[in-house]
Amino acid sequence: MxxxxxxxxxxxxxxxxxxxxxxxxxxxxxxxxxxxxxxxxxxxxxxxxxxxxxxxxxxxxxxxxxxxxxxxxxRDYTPQMATDLYRMRAEMESLAVTVAMERMTPEVLAGIRVANEELLAATDSAASSAELSRLNKALHFAIYQATSPVMIECIEMLWSRFTPSVTLWSVSGFTTELRHDHEAILSAIEDGDAERASRAMHEHIMHACDLRATHAALRPAGPVSDAAGDGSPQAP
The missing domain is CATH 1.10.10.10 (Winged helix-like DNA-binding domain superfamily/Winged helix DNA-binding domain)
Structure with a gap:
């Protein structure tokens, strides 16, 4: 059991x-x-x-x-339902980036940098899809920590609807593309450019939407060993 x-x-x-x-x-x-x-x-x-x-x-x-x-x-989401969820995520999370930029603190920025370094290290070491997904989610939510509990709760709800997640990590070139997207987001955050950061987040999520639609036959990113129930593979 x-x-x-x-x-x-x-x-x-x-x-x-x-x-x-x-x-x-x-x-x-x-x-x-x-x-x-x-x-x-x-x-x-x-x-x-x-x-x-x-x-x-x-x-x-x-x-x-x-x-x-x-x-x-x-529930088994149709491609159209999945696209709708991605569009809602893109709107909500690009707004969250704007709000986060308004309320950014040195502590939150430091947390974002740490989360990004951990994800980069995992991609360099060919970590499992489940681990990469966990770290990807950690990076996103490190940014949203500067918003509010209610905004984070709404975004969490949208992420949870992709369960169980279809992994894109096996798609050729996906890791490189994801790193490029994240670099664009983080560069804008470091520069204090809220508009550019928000736009980069929106493009990043819709990019993942397009990839998932193209590779609809991919299966979930699991199973993984998680006796404590802490693992949370999620699609970007």
């Missing part, structure tokens, strides 16, 4: 929700998969009640659907 080595916290529903989200992120559960309460309860070592409650939370978050005869299934 995947959760044998994990201590179950006070809220069993929260525990199941954490494990489900981790398994979705890691590609252990895929789009279109049927989620059977009995099997999940056995897998996570709990009763059916917290599983049922956790599934309701995921349904409210738009990550699963309920069907009359099939029960709960992981």
């Amino acid at each position: 995947a959760s044998d080595d994990v201590a179950i916290p006070g809220s069993r529903t929260a525990y199941v929700l954490e494990r489900l989200r981790a398994d979705l992120r890691n590609g252990l559960i895929n789009p279109g998969d049927q989620l059977r309460q009995v099997e999940l309860a056995r897998r996570y070592g709990v009763s059916a009640t917290p599983v049922r409650e956790a599934l309701r939370v995921l349904e409210a978050d738009g990550m699963i659907d309920y069907h009359t005869h099939r029960g709960a299934t992981v």
